[in-house]
Amino acid sequence: MTTSPTPTSARTVTGMIYVSRLLTDRAMDHLHSLGVPLRIGVEAPPSRAELEAGIAGASAAVITLTERVDAQLLAAAGPQLKVIANVAVGFDNIDLAATDAAGVIVTNTPGVLDRASADHAFALILDSTRRISEGDRLIRSKQPWVWGPRMLVGLDISAGATLGILGYGRIGQAVARRAQAFDMRVIASGRSRTPGSVENGVTFVDNATLLADSDIVTVHTPLTPETRHLIDAAALAAMKPTAYLINTARGGVVDEAALIEALHTGQIRGAALDVFEGEPQVNPALLDAPGLVLTPHTASAGEATRDTMGILAVDNAAAVLAGDPPLTPVR
Known part of the structure; x- marks a missing residue:
């Protein structure tokens, strides 16, 4: 896992964003353009320990369907966590009762894939x-x-x-x-x-x-x-x-x-x-x-589609951190 330096920016997005796995190049460029502190995982799925360490202190988390979100992970994140942006249309990897209880917004990427x-x-x-x-x-x-x-x-x-x-x-x-x-x-x-x-x-x-x-x-x-x-x-x-x-x-x-x-x-x-x-x-x-x-779960693996999925997830996280409504909330 690497932690990026904090670029200077006049954007209203504030808070640190944790990204559990590398997104496509275009989505990563979009993420860096936000000008906020980033904690970024590698391409492979994180272990549970890596996931808990990565999300600790984050205000937003951009995750994939390989990461399980439950009450334990939310406790590891801390009370400042505002939004979890799932890079998928499905969200069966997320315990919605736990996120509701913690007051954390959950978003997905419908329509684009x-x-x-x-x-x-x-x-x-x-x-x-x-x-x-x-x-x-x-x-x-x-x-x-x-x-x-x-x-x-x-x-x-x-x-x-x-x-x-x-x-x-x-x-x-x-x-x-x-x-x-x-x-x-x-x-x-x-x-x-x-x-x-x-x-x-x-x-x-x-x-x-x-x-x-x-x-x-x-x-x-x-x-x-x-x-x-x-x-x-x-x-x-x-x-x-x-x-x-x-x-x-x-x-x-x-x-x-x-x-x-x-x-x-x-x-x-x-x-x-x-x-x-x-x-x-x-x-x-x-x-x-x-x-x-x-086939190995590649139904959405078109280049433009995966770019758009990642960018939408990043935009969901950015919207919440800027105090705006999420673009595609789960509920």
Whole structure:
């Protein structure tokens, strides 16, 4: 961890900002332009001891989803802490009851990563259904091969396939638009949508209908006590045996043990995961599951998107330290 010198500035932002991990270069330049004392971590996630030492005495903390915020960390920070700016749209790494009790504002980065996340989800849809990674592994294995009519045949999504979107927030809506460009039938479920209603060509259904009717189920719900293991053994059994599951939301929404079993038994045809229950540890059994594509939580990893996420988090912290309302408060 390095501590920057305090530059002189006429800005009204006051207080020391702790940044738990290095942001992108553009976001770091924006941070330094504030002209306030900074305590900056390294690129790797901090240990718990490093996190507690880093946040001690800070007026604002810019953190990532790898840092757990609880009452113990808030006590280590001290009473001067005003705001925690999470560089993510999700905030399941933060105990909101503890931050409320401490009077600490929590912000996130909604909206700015919708397109990149939707792009990645759709990339996983194409990868899994057209067996792209499987073909790549075949070539790299140096095994002899020859083209044939039955070779690596997958689902032709533009031939009337149905996409089911679990969670119809901003990212789910962006995925729907991409699916419609591929001539897919799109159904969705969401807390604020009535089954049977239609919006922008998307038909809303209940979860049971969505699981039963979809050729591809893509998950875009936050991780809450209600959504933990939303996709469990029963949900997987309700899906078509030819169906695919895509998860770019949070790992805990899918019961990985049930998914592994479903893939080995052919209960569903394939799946793709960008997030994991024990992240950053990955269940070794996932690596041997057939028909499974894996990426390391990179759905928002577009250059412009990651720049904007970091800059928004910094601006949230700066706004609070300047005595202004946060730009994107969690609540």
